[in-house]
Amino acid sequence: MLSQVGPLKGWQEQIKFVWRQTSERNKFPWAFLEFTVCQHSLIKTLFPIKSIITRDTKYNHDVKFTTLFFDLDDTLYPASSGLWEAIRERISLFMDEFLNIPREEIPGLRRKYFEEYGTALRGLEANYPIRREDYLAFVHDLPLRDYIQPDPELKAVLMGVPVRKLIFTNADEAHARRVMEVLEVIQYFDGIVDINDMEPYCKPMPESFLRAMLRADEPNPGSCVLIDDMLRNTTGATSVGMRSILFGTDGHQTGMDATLLKWRDLPKVLDELESREK
Numbered sequence: 001m002l003s004q005v006g007p008l009k010g011w012q013e014q015i016k017f018v019w020r021q022t023s024e025r026n027k028f029p030w031a032f033l034e035f036t037v038c039q040h041s042l043i044k045t046l047f048p049i050k051s052i053i054t055r056d057t058k059y060n061h062d063v064k065f066t067t068l069f070f071d072l073d074d075t076l077y078p079a080s081s082g083l084w085e086a087i088r089e090r091i092s093l094f095m096d097e098f099l100n101i102p103r104e105e106i107p108g109l110r111r112k113y114f115e116e117y118g119t120a121l122r123g124l125e126a127n128y129p130i131r132r133e134d135y136l137a138f139v140h141d142l143p144l145r146d147y148i149q150p151d152p153e154l155k156a157v158l159m160g161v162p163v164r165k166l167i168f169t170n171a172d173e174a175h176a177r178r179v180m181e182v183l184e185v186i187q188y189f190d191g192i193v194d195i196n197d198m199e200p201y202c203k204p205m206p207e208s209f210l211r212a213m214l215r216a217d218e219p220n221p222g223s224c225v226l227i228d229d230m231l232r233n234t235t236g237a238t239s240v241g242m243r244s245i246l247f248g249t250d251g252h253q254t255g256m257d258a259t260l261l262k263w264r265d266l267p268k269v270l271d272e273l274e275s276r277e278k
């Protein structure tokens with residue numbers, strides 16, 4: 001799809017081409033995304049989203065994948081830790097105490113927002129006059145060390161994978177930093193793309209992946225890999241041309257390029273993905 005836009009001469013013709021494609025397929029966001037991914041520098045000029053990458057990244061050998069995006073919750077730490085359940089409880093408490101939503105309606109509403117808006121936050125923002133910073137501070141106000149601990153295997157793998165690594169999360173940067181500090185992995189990452197960076201979108205919306213690439217100053221989706229525990233996020237990444245690894249399972253499903261159960265297998269999985277591209 002991307003190569004169809006490439007050979008055209010001049011930005012006016014490219015816009016006409018995208019518009020034609022758009023009308024034919026009636027899928028504006030996709031056509032727009034394809035266009036903007038091709039025209040990375042143009043979109044950066046039109047929408048001055050600052051890159052968060054400050055470190056110069058040069059590799060002493062050819063690498064296909066230059067940017068790894070890591071999900072945070074239930075990926076950097078095990079889903080069995082109970083932390084995400086605790087956050088979900090805090091979300092319910094917020095809906096009860098601050099918005100006076102009847103308790104029996106909260107689980108269903110939370111699920112509905114998750115499915116329709118991507119996150120409970122985006123659903124609440126669309127339907128209630130909430131302050132995002134209050135919500136994010138409240139739902140993440142938990143004693144993290146009671147739930148998660150450093151994982152030597154994760155640290156060793158992050159240290160050993162010589163490409164750019166970013167956290168890409170539907171939570172906010174403050175929560176991401178606290179989690180990374182407890183896990184003792186903050187020094188291995190080049191940046192964090194959080195829910196505020198993606199506004200008004202969130203994973204798995206295609207626009208969120210574009211936003212992440214702009215923040216990472218990465219023009220080519222084919223050079224990016226997303227590692228995430230949610231199938232709908234890996235599916236979203238794959239659909240915009242990224243490669244994706246579903247974390248926490250070893251089953252073969254559609255909607256991702258590979259699965260990963262143990263962090264120690266990440267280099268092997270990345271090698272296999274690279275060899276498939278050749």
Ligand SMILES: [Mg+2]
Binds near residue numbers: 071074
């Ligand atoms: Mg997750």
